[in-house]
Amino acid sequence: MYKYDEIDQAIVDERVAQYRDQTRRYLAGELTDEEFRPLRLQNGLYIQRHAPMLRIAVPYGMLSARQLHKLADIAARYDRGYGHFSTRQNLQLNWPKLEDVPDILAELATVQMHAIQTSGNCIRNITTDQFAGIASDEIIDPRAVAEIMRQWSTFHPEFALLPRKFKIAVSGTKQDRAIVQAHDIGLEFYRDDQNKMAIKVWVGGGLGRTPILGSVIREHLEWQHVLTYCEAIIRVYNLHGRRDNAYKARIKILVKALGIDEFRKQVEAEWAYLKDSPNTITEAELQRVAQYFTKMPYDTLPAHDASFDSAIASNPAFAAWVKRSVHAHQQPGYRAVTLSLKPHGRAPGDATSEQMHVVADLAENYSFGELRVSHEQNLILADVKLSDLFSIWEQARAAGLATPNIGLLTDIICCPGGDFCSLANAKSIPIAEAIQQQFDNLDYLHDIGDIELNISGCMNACGHHHIGHIGILGVDKDGSEWYQVTIGGKQGNDASIGTVIGPSFAAEEMPGVVQRLIDVYLQERTEEERFIDTVRRIGVAPFKAHVYAKKEAAHV
Amino acid sequence: MSNLILGTSIVEDEWNLVKLPVLGEETVRKQAGKVVLFKLTGEKTYSEEQIAATVIPATGKILVPLSLWIARRAELESRLTAGELAIWLDTHEVLADLVSAFDDINQLPLIAVHVERFADGRIFSIGNLLRTRHGYKNTLRAFGDVLRDQLFFLKRCGFDSYLIRADRSAEDALASLKDFSQPYQGAVDDKQPVWRRVSRQPASQP
Numbered sequence: 038m039y040k041y042d043e044i045d046q047a048i049v050d051e052r053v054a055q056y057r058d059q060t061r062r063y064l065a066g067e068l069t070d071e072e073f074r075p076l077r078l079q080n081g082l083y084i085q086r087h088a089p090m091l092r093i094a095v096p097y098g099m100l101s102a103r104q105l106h107k108l109a110d111i112a113a114r115y116d117r118g119y120g121h122f123s124t125r126q127n128l129q130l131n132w133p134k135l136e137d138v139p140d141i142l143a144e145l146a147t148v149q150m151h152a153i154q155t156s157g158n159c160i161r162n163i164t165t166d167q168f169a170g171i172a173s174d175e176i177i178d179p180r181a182v183a184e185i186m187r188q189w190s191t192f193h194p195e196f197a198l199l200p201r202k203f204k205i206a207v208s209g210t211k212q213d214r215a216i217v218q219a220h221d222i223g224l225e226f227y228r229d230d231q232n233k234m235a236i237k238v239w240v241g242g243g244l245g246r247t248p249i250l251g252s253v254i255r256e257h258l259e260w261q262h263v264l265t266y267c268e269a270i271i272r273v274y275n276l277h278g279r280r281d282n283a284y285k286a287r288i289k290i291l292v293k294a295l296g297i298d299e300f301r302k303q304v305e306a307e308w309a310y311l312k313d314s315p316n317t318i319t320e321a322e323l324q325r326v327a328q329y330f331t332k333m334p335y336d337t338l339p340a341h342d343a344s345f346d347s348a349i350a351s352n353p354a355f356a357a358w359v360k361r362s363v364h365a366h367q368q369p370g371y372r373a374v375t376l377s378l379k380p381h382g383r384a385p386g387d388a389t390s391e392q393m394h395v396v397a398d399l400a401e402n403y404s405f406g407e408l409r410v411s412h413e414q415n416l417i418l419a420d421v422k423l424s425d426l427f428s429i430w431e432q433a434r435a436a437g438l439a440t441p442n443i444g445l446l447t448d449i450i451c452c453p454g455g456d457f458c459s460l461a462n463a464k465s466i467p468i469a470e471a472i473q474q475q476f477d478n479l480d481y482l483h484d485i486g487d488i489e490l491n492i493s494g495c496m497n498a499c500g501h502h503h504i505g506h507i508g509i510l511g512v513d514k515d516g517s518e519w520y521q522v523t524i525g526g527k528q529g530n531d532a533s534i535g536t537v538i539g540p541s542f543a544a545e546e547m548p549g550v551v552q553r554l555i556d557v558y559l560q561e562r563t564e565e566e567r568f569i570d571t572v573r574r575i576g577v578a579p580f581k582a583h584v585y586a587k588k589e590a591a592h593v
Numbered sequence: 594m595s596n597l598i599l600g601t602s603i604v605e606d607e608w609n610l611v612k613l614p615v616l617g618e619e620t621v622r623k624q625a626g627k628v629v630l631f632k633l634t635g636e637k638t639y640s641e642e643q644i645a646a647t648v649i650p651a652t653g654k655i656l657v658p659l660s661l662w663i664a665r666r667a668e669l670e671s672r673l674t675a676g677e678l679a680i681w682l683d684t685h686e687v688l689a690d691l692v693s694a695f696d697d698i699n700q701l702p703l704i705a706v707h708v709e710r711f712a713d714g715r716i717f718s719i720g721n722l723l724r725t726r727h728g729y730k731n732t733l734r735a736f737g738d739v740l741r742d743q744l745f746f747l748k749r750c751g752f753d754s755y756l757i758r759a760d761r762s763a764e765d766a767l768a769s770l771k772d773f774s775q776p777y778q779g780a781v782d783d784k785q786p787v788w789r790r791v792s793r794q795p796a797s798q799p
Binding site (some may be wrong): 076190194276310325 | 725749785
């Protein structure tokens with residue numbers, strides 16, 4: 038993975054000094070709350086319900102074992118011994134003290150980490166597929182360009198105060214796992230008919246209050262122009278995006294208002310001036326950065342491993358875990374492993390300091406000292422030998438990291454919600470826990486099969502509920518917490534936004550509602566169908582009818 | 594003491610700022626009960642009456658609003674020739690209107706951009722476009738809600754003069770012009786991104 042040189046290190050060190058002084062001025066009364074707000078937000082610091090929340094950047098989800106050890110130590114020293122991995126592949130601390138944040142940043146800088154632009158109205162952490170570089174369906178590893186874009190977007194002077202937040206995702210696989218269509222800019226890498234690296238550019242997607250899938254603004258962009266083309270897009274947005282109403286300030290609203298053709302015309306007119314300007318990426322710079330993302334020094338291994346095969350045959354618990362948690366790899370004899378941060382009855386995405394140390398050790402011992410965070414809020418060991426899987430499983434299981442539920446109903450994607458977040462209308466974690474308890478039977482979960490359930494505590498949609506096969510949104514009605522349910526959302530190349538099934542539910546009804554949705558699926562499905570396929574085939578009506586029929590009957 | 598920074602020094606302001614007079618009640622724009630803080634790009638926020646009622650100082654260097662120049666150009670031409678006229682515009686005004694109002698914007702010794710709220714990042718694109726697209730070479734000043742934590746960005750976007758908000762110290766603000774020694778991306782002040790500026794070798798693996 039990318040390693041800082043003295044230039045990168047100087048930037049994070051200077052940032053620590055800058056933020057330390059900003060914090061000092063705020064505490065001394067030299068900056069008002071309103072003036073300090075964008076400064077702390079651009080450093081990932083929210084003022085929350087109980088305490089500030091600090092969001093630490095994990096660029097495109099990649100971490101070294103050393104960094105994870107440090108995060109574990111920071112969580113133990115400055116927080117309550119745990120952290121929350123978010124849907125943007127970042128790590129959030131829920132209980133740091135405002136005055137400790139400069140020291141936390143200084144600690145992070147020692148392991149080449151920071152919290153720059155993890156919030157605020159600026160270009161945020163760039164996200165990608167957690168299997169980048171090893172995915173069997175990969176066409177182009179997008180991480181080198183993602184790193185070049187991370188550097189370009191860091192303190193980009195023209196885009197420091199945009200109308201609203203700005204999220205970019207990159208993907209280089211046949212099956213999109215980075216949700217490029219749900220981002221302000223989505224970059225889909227492919228090889229063109231000259232076999233050159235090219236990019237299909239999506240713009241104006243986003244979830245939040247107004248969920249919209251992006252439109253293609255350019256089918257073919259040569260890779261070296263990606264920075265200048267993004268500058269053209271973001272400049273048009275910076276000048277013309279609405280600033281008078283925060284709910285209408287995202288680029289998607291501008292794209293919708295102008296229409297994609299007019300928006301494209303304006304961007305292309307701007308780009309005519311920017312194209313080939315010095316921010317055009319050189320072959321040498323791409324090569325320099327790409328050196329950090331070369332293939333790992335793999336052993337040459339046979340495609341099968343006898344000890345692994347016999348462990349599968351003799352140990353059903355191990356076999357069940359492998360079935361859900363182990364993924365195909367480009368390299369023979371290697372696999373990727375997902376460690377579940379979704380044990381039943383715990384907040385999804387949370388990891389304790391002890392667990393972080395365990396994962397860091399596993400990465401060091403078995404996966405070249407690196408790991409990834411997925412936007413589904415789990416941790417990935419990307420380069421593991423088949424013969425090591427059994428040991429990893431035993432150690433992960435002992436640490437509570439081997440719940441065999443990856444991709445199943447209880448692998449819930451969930452924001453921190455009303456327990457922590459001051460934006461939330463409703464709690465999300467207790468809903469996730471109640472659903473996990475309702476479905477606390479692994480055989481039954483495996484029978485239900487692949488399904489994604491996403492929960493957001495408010496319409497800002499950090500839990501990506503719109504693209505959950507089942508989406509749950511916390512809403513506020515007259516001061517009490519209710520939950521609106523959508524079905525039929527999906528991430529991927531055939532992404533879709535879910536449909537609301539009807540009036541919202543009270544918290545205690547939610548496990549029953551999900552149960553009834555599952556009942557309809559189990560009754561209606563064909564042999565091959567996943568939940569989402571059945572919803573797409575038969576539509577929302579049968580689900581709706583069953584959920585609300587039962588509800589009315591129960592109330593009689 | 595002056596609160597005006599030019600380059601990296603604090604200097605006296607030799608320009609007399611001319612504003613459109615407020616006539617009658619100023620209307621506060623609201624939406625859903627909340628005051629609207631930002632004006633939309635291209636929104637007209639002055640009246641013919643205000644333009645007509647503006648008193649133009651008879652002598653000295655004057656910094657006048659773009660709208661005044663466009664409407665009362667005949668009265669101001671001689672001042673431009675004498676090098677006594679500068680123009681200011683708001684972040685919601687359209688830059689093309691400024692550019693088309695002059696044969697050559699480099700006739701202006703000073704262009705000032707007024708930022709009503711420090712969080713209004715349009716000022717950055719306006720500075721950038723004036724310098725790169727329109728080739729403006731003279732002094733480019735930011736004034737209004739100008740605070741030290743935006744100075745580094747303003748500098749990188751082509752501004753070289755900053756009137757720090759009256760209740761803050763310009764002396765303190767000077768330090769922020771040096772927040773970062775080697776920024777990543779090319780911008781107006783240094784068009785080369787870091788990889789074209791210095792030779793970056795791969796870091797040794799720890």
